[in-house]
Amino acid sequence: GKPIADFQGLQFMLAEMGMKVEAARQLTYAAAGRSERGDKDLTFFGAAAKCFASDTAMQVTVDAVQVLGGYGFTSEYPVERMMRDAKITQIYEGTNQVQRIVMARQLLAGIQSEI
Ligand SMILES: Cc1cc2nc3c(=O)[nH]c(=O)nc-3n(C[C@H](O)[C@H](O)[C@H](O)COP(=O)(O)OP(=O)(O)OC[C@H]3O[C@@H](n4cnc5c(N)ncnc54)[C@H](O)[C@@H]3O)c2cc1C
Structure with a gap:
């Protein structure tokens, strides 16, 4: 008898979606800044932004389908x-498994802890 958006379960989902999209956007901006400056930790940030933003796009669009039934x-x-468009962003321009390998190598090489 009421709009599904009035239910707390749905509201939790929407909040989660909005929060993740904003976190992905901020990580992308952080990587873009490093790219413009040519910072030493660009490789880590570039991989992290690509991976996190595309994983977020996938999670959020799956939830969006669920919300709309x-x-x-x-x-x-x-x-x-x-x-479906979100899925390809996890695959092309370096799959997210490969991005995770890139990040792990940067961490193991101590690039992050140097900065
Ligand atoms: C719509 C579309 C557009 C594209 N546009 C371009 C383009 O413009 N230019 C271009 O050069 N390419 C383009 N590609 C190709 C795209 O970059 C590749 O599909 C992508 O790099 C994955 O390679 P692959 O398909 O050979 O998968 P594979 O390399 O065979 O990987 C298959 C799976 O195994 C995993 N995997 C592979 N190696 C490892 C490992 N060492 N550890 C753990 N997991 C691993 C992968 O993460 C993936 O999940 C495009 C692809 C599509 C579908």
Whole structure:
């Protein structure tokens, strides 16, 4: 008898989605700043931003489909396409497994702790 957005379970989901998108945006800006300055930790930040933002895009679009139920799934509405588009960002430009290897190598080489 009331809009699903009035339910706390849905509100928790929306808050989580908004929080993750903003965290991904901030990490992307942090990497962009390092790229402009040519900072030593750019490799770590570039990999972290690509990985975190694309994983976030995937999680958030899967949840968006869930929130919209059947309408989220059908191709009549744009959200299922957004979910499929999010998937490729985890794969191209260096898969997220490979980005994690890049980050681990930077950590093991002590680049982060030097700065
Ligand atoms: C729509 C689209 C557009 C593209 N555009 C371009 C483009 O413009 N330019 C370009 O050069 N390429 C492009 N690509 C290719 C894309 O970059 C590759 O698909 C991507 O690098 C993954 O390589 P692969 O498909 O050979 O997968 P594989 O390398 O075979 O990987 C398969 C799986 O194994 C995992 N894996 C592989 N090695 C390891 C490892 N050592 N440790 C752990 N896991 C591992 C991967 O993470 C992945 O999940 C595009 C691909 C698509 C689908």
